[in-house]
Amino acid sequence: MxxxxxxxxxxxxxxxxxxxxxxxxxxxxxxxxxxxxxxxxxxxxxxxxxxxxxxxxxxxxxxxxxxxxxxxxxxxxxxxxxxxxxxxxxxxxxxxxxxxxxxxxxxxxxxxxxxxxxxxxxxxxxxxxxxxxxxxxxxxxxxxxxxxxxxxxxxxxxxxxxxxxxxxxxxxxxPSMKGNRKVVMLAGVAAATHCLLYVLGVPTGWSILLATLISSILIEIIYARRGKTVESAYSRKEGA
Structure with missing residues (x-):
């Protein structure tokens, strides 16, 4: 078997x-x-x-x-x-x-x-x-x-x-960016953060690590708050 x-x-x-x-x-x-x-x-x-x-x-x-x-x-x-x-x-x-x-x-x-x-x-x-x-x-x-x-x-x-x-x-x-605004935002924020850190003289390894963490955390916070805002607006609409 x-x-x-x-x-x-x-x-x-x-x-x-x-x-x-x-x-x-x-x-x-x-x-x-x-x-x-x-x-x-x-x-x-x-x-x-x-x-x-x-x-x-x-x-x-x-x-x-x-x-x-x-x-x-x-x-x-x-x-x-x-x-x-x-x-x-x-x-x-x-x-x-x-x-x-x-x-x-x-x-x-x-x-x-x-x-x-x-x-x-x-x-x-x-x-x-x-x-x-x-x-x-x-x-x-x-x-x-x-x-x-x-x-x-x-x-x-x-x-x-x-x-x-x-x-x-x-x-x-x-391919993952097509029709996915979240991925576009993640890539954009990570790229911008990495460029900024590079200009500031942060070593490549650290800049990639920090850019990955910063973009991931920031975009998740934005989407979490957006979700709460939509839920709150829906609740007010149902209450009305």
């Missing part, structure tokens, strides 16, 4: 593995151009396993940011995983904590989506392992392959690929 559930998890996670192919390949290639060895790049995918955070880390490594600041920035970017795993925990079949900790490491935005919608009722532990394993294997293996490809590119192309890192961030940001 568990084998069937594991196989079903592998099948459900295949789409994630295919989707990770170009992203992980590009990460490995960019890691090579950023100066990371194949061992370092692959180890980052093995132990961090977080696409957005890994791309951000490459940018910070390129700027020579202090490792502690890179860790802090990674923590802030990945803090959403606390919410995802807490939500998923309510839908999982009972299991020992050490078992949960293993498959929880494999939870990403994509695997969370598959697990949350892929089964009816409680999610079998073996199914979760299947989804996480095939996605994780794809990310790590294609990171290594991307690095090997990058190592064999001409030097002028390796240097030019550093621009692709910024293009990747723009490609991730723009």
């Amino acid at each position: 568990e084998y069937n559930q594991f196989s079903a998890g592998l099948k459900a996670g295949t789409s994630i593995a295919i989707g990770y192919f170009p992203v992980a390949l590009t990460f490995g290639l960019l890691a090579k151009t950023a100066g990371l060895s194949i061992v370092e790049a692959t180890a980052m995918s093995i132990f961090v396993y977080a696409g957005a955070a890994q791309y951000m880390s490459l940018s910070l490594i390129t700027y020579g940011v202090d490792p502690l600041l890179i860790i802090m920035n990674t923590f802030v970017v990945n803090i959403r995983h606390f919410l995802m795993t807490a939500s998923l925990n309510e839908k999982m079949q009972p299991a020992k904590k050490w078992v949960k900790s293993i498959y929880a490491f494999g939870i990403t935005d994509e695997s969370f989506s598959v697990l949350a919608t892929g089964t009816k009722g409680k999610i079998p532990t073996a199914f979760a392992f299947g989804v996480a394993l095939i996605a994780y294997g794809s990310w790590v293996s294609f990171t290594a392959i991307g690095h090997i490809i990058g190592a064999n590119l001409p030097h002028f192309l390796q240097a030019a690929m550093s621009i692709a890192l910024y293009a990747m961030f723009i490609g991730l940001l723009v």
Whole structure:
């Protein structure tokens, strides 16, 4: 029974593995151009396993940011995983904590989506392992392959690929901004704050960290107050 559930998890996670192919390949290639060895790049995918955070880390490594600041920035970017795993925990079949900790490491935005919608009722532990394993294997293996490809590119192309890192961030940001005013405000406030901090001479690592926190907190406060204002106006209208 568990084998069937594991196989079903592998099948459900295949789409994630295919989707990770170009992203992980590009990460490995960019890691090579950023100066990371194949061992370092692959180890980052093995132990961090977080696409957005890994791309951000490459940018910070390129700027020579202090490792502690890179860790802090990674923590802030990945803090959403606390919410995802807490939500998923309510839908999982009972299991020992050490078992949960293993498959929880494999939870990403994509695997969370598959697990949350892929089964009816409680999610079998073996199914979760299947989804996480095939996605994780794809990310790590294609990171290594991307690095090997990058190592064999001409030097002028390796240097030019550093621009692709910024293009990747723009490609991730723009689609989420369409029709979403909150994302536009978050991006705008974060960019403005980062520019201001940069002008004031704040180191890159700290400016990114502070800009992320300031924009997130500020926009949430604005939306929370706006929600209360709308609720208050609705209550007055109902009372009238």
